[in-house]
Amino acid sequence: MVKLRYIWEELNSTFWFVPTLLLLVAVLAAFGFIYLDGVIQFSPSGYWRFLFSGSVDSARTILSTIASATVGIAGTVFSITLVVLTLATSQLGARLLQNFMYDRLNQVVLGTYVSTYVYCLIVLNSIKQEEGSVFLPVISVLAALIVSVFGMVLLVVFIHHISVSIQSNKVVADIASSMLKSMRHLYPDGIGPEPDNAPVEFIPEHFSHHLDVKVKDGGYLKSVDGEKLMELATEKDLVIIIRSKPGAYLVSGELLCEVYSNAEIDEKAAKKVVEFFITGKVRSAFQDAEFSIHQMVEVASRALSPGINDPHTAIACIDNLTSVMCYLTSVKFPSGQRCDEEGNLRLIAKVLDFSGMMQAAFSQIRQYGEDSPTVIIRMMDSMATLRKFATNSEHRSSIQKHTDMLLRCGERSFKEKCDLEDLKKRYFSMQ
DSSP: OHHHHHHHHHHHTSSSHHHHHHHHHHHHHHHHHHHHHHHSOOOOOGGGGGTSOOSHHHHHHHHHHHHHHHHHHHHHHHHHHHHHHHHIIIIIOGGGHHHHHHOHHHHHHHHHHHHHHHHHHHHHHHOEEETTEEEOOHHHHHHHHHHHHHHHHHHHHHHHHHHHHTSHHHHHHHHHHHHHHHHTSOTTTTSSOOOSSSOOOOOGGGOSEEEEEEOSSOEEEEEEOHHHHHHHHHHHTEEEEEOOOTTOEEOTTSEEEEEEESSOOOHHHHHHHHHTEEEESSOOSTTOTHHHHHHHHHHHHHHTSTTTOOHHHHHHHHHHHHHHHHHHTTSOOOOSEEEOTTSOEEEEOOOOOHHHHHHHHHHHHHHHTTTOHHHHHHHHHHHHHHHHHOOSHHHHHHHHHHHHHHHHHHHHHOOSHHHHHHHHHHHHTTO
16 A cells, blocks of 8 residues: 555656546547537537537637647746746756656646647548538537637646745745655554554574565665564464665665564565655655755745745745644654564654654754844744644753753854844743
8 A cells, every 4th residue: 555655656756647638538529529529419509509509610620729829838838837847946946857857737737738639630531521421529619619718727826826836935834744745644653553652672593584675775764664573473373673774875785674573584574565665766755854954044044045045935934844843843743663463563763753854854054044133033032933832851852952052052153142142032932
């Protein structure tokens, strides 16, 4: 199931999947309407004469005009999309390219024009005028007219959407929504139950057989099929220790996981274990909760670069990261130990924690924003907000660590005395 979900996510992230589906729908619709025209001998009269084509020549002219116009618009849409992708990559970061590829409206618009073109060609080819026989698909031509009107409306919507989608505030808001979505299902939640009480003590010496499973193809770990791993571990009476979490980069030949058993571990089981890990050349948000955080951090870091110098975008990123971290203070991070239905320990996974998420969210922005008092002071305000939401000593300790680093950063880099006093005032108000 996890592998199927991963494949579906990968298909959705491609720019060709939805247009291809719409193209297939257009082909089926063309043959369907042509068949309907062959079965129903419809002769328009009255006001219907103004909607339906009355001659073979007029039908051909209408379809040819629509086909040539839509293929031209499709080229324009493709060019606009490429320009937007170029701007997004240069100003906001290459990581955001996937977000624009995911955009469903962009896919639908391109697919609509391409499929309309193909539909018109198929219907145009079906029009026949021979001696004693005329086939005029009036219903099919009317459908082409309706789709062309819809296409013009869609073009206006697309231009508005594309002009809004490259605005930095909209990009930041979209990333924030993606972050919150990915935080609701933290890996390895859902892979079997956690131990009932305290964590189970794992003693490797209690097992007679041990096997190191190495990475076959290097790359980023994109998905772990924990359900299949749990089934295999339960069936073969194994304990599997996973040494990397989704999002980590694995080198070919690196240790992927360790398998422990009291019976001999056959090569077939070891090969199966490898199949349940999917690696790729680029990271994705699937099972990787830190991916969206890194996207937001990249936008903030680029905004703070000398070439762009846009601290307001960086502040918007800090505000959204603060919101997500406040949410995480109320979340119970899943345990790395996962058991089968009988309570036996089967999987030990490497998991995320609050301290690691804080590090991912704020450290790089602090480093790039060291020379910007506005950014450092805003980050100190964020720590104050997080402090109000902290529910345990681990949270408070991590927040205090970043608070101290911000103060040292200000003492080291602030040139204006008033800015430093402002920072210290916020710092001491939290102590």
